[in-house]
Amino acid sequence: xxxxxINGIWKETASGIPNINPSDTTDTIDVYSQAGVNETNxxxxxxxxxxxEWSHTSPQVRHDILSRVAREIFSRKEEIGELLSRExxxxxxxxxxxxxxxxxxxxxxxxxxLRISGEKLASIRPGVEVDITxxxxxxxxxxxxxxxPIAIPAWKIxxxxxxxxxxxxxxxxxxxxxxxxIAEALQRAGVPAGVFNLVYGPGSIVGQxxxxxxxxxxITFTGSQATGKRVAESxxxxxxxxQLEMGGKNPLVVLDDADLDVAVDCAxxxxxxxxxxxxxxxxxxxxxxxxxxxxxxxxxxxxxxxNVGHALHKDTQIGPVVDEVQLDQDMRYIDIAHKEGGNLxxxxxxxxxxxxxxxxxxxxxxxxxxxxxxNREEVFGPVASVIRARNYEEALxxxxxxxxxxxxxxxxxxxxxxxxxxxxxQAGMIMVNxxxxxxxxxxxxxGTKKSSYGSREQGSYAIEFFxxxxxxxxxx
Ligand code: UN1
Numbered sequence: 070x071x072x073x074x075i076n077g078i079w080k081e082t083a084s085g086i087p088n089i090n091p092s093d094t095t096d097t098i099d100v101y102s103q104a105g106v107n108e109t110n111x112x113x114x115x116x117x118x119x120x121x122e123w124s125h126t127s128p129q130v131r132h133d134i135l136s137r138v139a140r141e142i143f144s145r146k147e148e149i150g151e152l153l154s155r156e157x158x159x160x161x162x163x164x165x166x167x168x169x170x171x172x173x174x175x176x177x178x179x180x181x182x183l184r185i186s187g188e189k190l191a192s193i194r195p196g197v198e199v200d201i202t203x204x205x206x207x208x209x210x211x212x213x214x215x216x217x218p219i220a221i222p223a224w225k226i227x228x229x230x231x232x233x234x235x236x237x238x239x240x241x242x243x244x245x246x247x248x249x250x251i252a253e254a255l256q257r258a259g260v261p262a263g264v265f266n267l268v269y270g271p272g273s274i275v276g277q278x279x280x281x282x283x284x285x286x287x288i289t290f291t292g293s294q295a296t297g298k299r300v301a302e303s304x305x306x307x308x309x310x311x312q313l314e315m316g317g318k319n320p321l322v323v324l325d326d327a328d329l330d331v332a333v334d335c336a337x338x339x340x341x342x343x344x345x346x347x348x349x350x351x352x353x354x355x356x357x358x359x360x361x362x363x364x365x366x367x368x369x370x371x372x373x374x375x376n377v378g379h380a381l382h383k384d385t386q387i388g389p390v391v392d393e394v395q396l397d398q399d400m401r402y403i404d405i406a407h408k409e410g411g412n413l414x415x416x417x418x419x420x421x422x423x424x425x426x427x428x429x430x431x432x433x434x435x436x437x438x439x440x441x442x443x444n445r446e447e448v449f450g451p452v453a454s455v456i457r458a459r460n461y462e463e464a465l466x467x468x469x470x471x472x473x474x475x476x477x478x479x480x481x482x483x484x485x486x487x488x489x490x491x492x493x494x495q496a497g498m499i500m501v502n503x504x505x506x507x508x509x510x511x512x513x514x515x516g517t518k519k520s521s522y523g524s525r526e527q528g529s530y531a532i533e534f535f536x537x538x539x540x541x542x543x544x545x
Contacts, residue, residue, distance in 0.1 A: 070100045071245065073108060073269060074252045076115035077262025082108065086269075088245055091158040091389040092379040093424035098156055101245040104268035109237070109278035112266035116208040116235035117284045119263030124205045124233040131182040131231055137258035138227075138251070139175035142168060142219075149219065149250055154380040156246045157218050158388040158426075159343045161381055171223035171251075174510050174527075178227035181529065185232065185536075196545040203536035205233035206310055207286030210279045212272075212300070214292045215391055216346045216449075218244035222251055224510065225289045228531035230255075230265065237266045237285065239275050241292075243391055272296060283307050289526075289534065290314070291348075294447075294519060301522060312523035312534045314348065314515060316447040317475035319505040320468035321351035322490065324461055325359035327480035331502050332360070333367045335480055339504035340453035341375065341431040344388050346395075348520075349476045349498070349506035353444055354455045355464045361457050365435055369415045372431050378422050389426040390450055396427040399450035403432055406443035411454060412436040439467045447473070461486050469495045474517035478505040497521060 072079040082102040090096035104112070142149060150165030159167070187202040209229045213221045222240060229236050240248040252267040268275050276296075279285055280303035287310035290300045297315040304311035321339055323332045339351030356364050380388035390396045396419070403417050416432035429451055437443055437454040444454055458464035468477055477496035481487055487501045497516035498508065508514055513525035524533035 070102055071249050072102050073104050073112070074256070074265070074267040075108060075112045076266065077256070080108070086242065088156050090155045090426075091391050092155070092381065092426040095425060096155070098152070098246055101249070101269050104270045104275050106274060106278040109268050109270070109275050110282060112237045112268050113208060113279070113282045113284050115263035116237050116266055119261060120207055120235045123235055123261060123264045126233070128182045128185065131233070132179045134255070134258045134260055135175050135179035135182065135227055135231060138254045139172045139179060141254045141257065142175065142251075143172035146172065149247065151381065152246050152250065153218050154388065156244045157215060158380045158391055159346075160385050160388045161383070163343055164380070167217060167220045170510055171219040174220070174223040175227045177511055177528075178231040181228070181532070182231045185532070192542060198543045200541045200543070202539050202541070203232070203532065204539055206535060206537055207234060208284055209234045209236050209535070210285040210288040211236055211238040212276055212279070212288065212290045212292065213238070213240045213248070215241035215243040216343070216348070218247035219251065221291050222248050224514075224527050224531075226251060226265065228535045229289075230260070232532060232535040234287075234535055235264045237268065237279060239268050239270065239279060242269065242271060245269050285309065287311065287534070297522070310523070310534065312526065314521050314526065315519065316473050317348040317350070317516065317520055318353060318444070318447055318471050318473045319349060319351050319476045319478070319496070320353045320355050320471075321478040321480070321505055322464045322468055323354065323356040323360060323364055324464070324479065324481040324483070324486060325357050326482045327360060328482060328502075329360065329363060329367060332364060332480035333371055335478060335502065335504045336368055336453070337371050337375075339478065339506050341372070341387055341451045342506070344390055345431070345451035345453070346391060346449055347506045348447075349508065351478060351505040352448060352453050353468070354453055355458050355467050356455055357458050357460060357464055361455075365414065365433070365455060368433060372415045372433060375431055377420055377428050377430055379424055379426065387431060387451060389428050391427070393427060395450060396429060399429055399448055399452055402443060402446070402448045402450075403434070403452060406434045406437065406441065406454060409441045409443070410436070410438075411441060411443060416451070439470060445471075465490065465493060469493075472519045475520040476500060476505040476516065478503060
């Protein structure tokens, strides 16, 4: 059984839950210790105790630890990528790519540790100087989802430690393995006791204990909108900083003048790669009249050729849905879309494979209208719907008419429409002739409206959340 990490000590608990492979439910990866309220509070206390010393370490120490972690993750990327694919179900090449991304994130923030700067200004009072500096926030609670088991933990842990915070982390129950790998790498890299703590368990117990503990100074969360609201309420109650990344219902606009191959590639990649289980997935394909039928035909043809199966098999292109609960949710939404008048053009069926996994064929629903349930709610599976639009203006309106605003894409060869869309789309990330999902690690990530709350993640913008500003005045 794999232990928790509390105050630098690996701790097994009496109860554990198995980590099951969604490509083959007879494959148990390992059993992971479960924390209760006590262990969670011990972890928070350890982080609070370790903060004073860690926040004053030389940036060189933080740089060296983060670079060692980056190097270890990178040098083990095949093995860790395989673990990722085994526990989450994305295909092996995606598992390895995500692991590489995690290594790059640690490496980026290793560098950022050496670049923390401030400002010096003259006061309006003669002779007085003003210094503006950045300081860590304190104990950061990290709550991560199952769909990016190593990249999302990395993009929260690395900046938290880089800027001198200490961490208590709770990953999603479905993917304990990758966080455990990061914890082990951090230990090997020499992170002092209590600076990074890892606790496993359900949101209702471990997550709630984190929310209730006043010693947690900030929470960074990625997950559902409903849980995000609970996190937000607790943060307001305790007057703590928060950063929330929640849902998306990301539009991909395809205009008459799009390169058809590019548009189909963007749609297939954005909607179905990683089994569509990305908050940046293209789930609303908004297509103008002149290209609509050709685009749908070409998508269906491409989809029919996609290999759905075991994530570790080398010719698989689409792995399984993460578990039965998610599969039920996907099927329910497909059913609702059908009942509300959508046309099930491709997929929608569960495939039986050689192993017992949750294999859903990528699903395309056409002839949908903007207000149908399938276009309002996030499915989080390999399911996309097509909305027909008369022209660019209508496509833009439909794309913006949503409570979410994470990412939005457009396929067009017109600079005029591309530029207009970049200025007028109400999403946090705009993709021109690119899939809505699949982001770089060195630039800000985040959305508008109900997709995100708080400052951006990733790149140099991460400093906004993981530090606070101090203004000091000095008289001569
Ligand atoms: C990506 O599209 O590369 O949960 C990243 C998610 C996002 C990350 C998407 N927070 O899907």
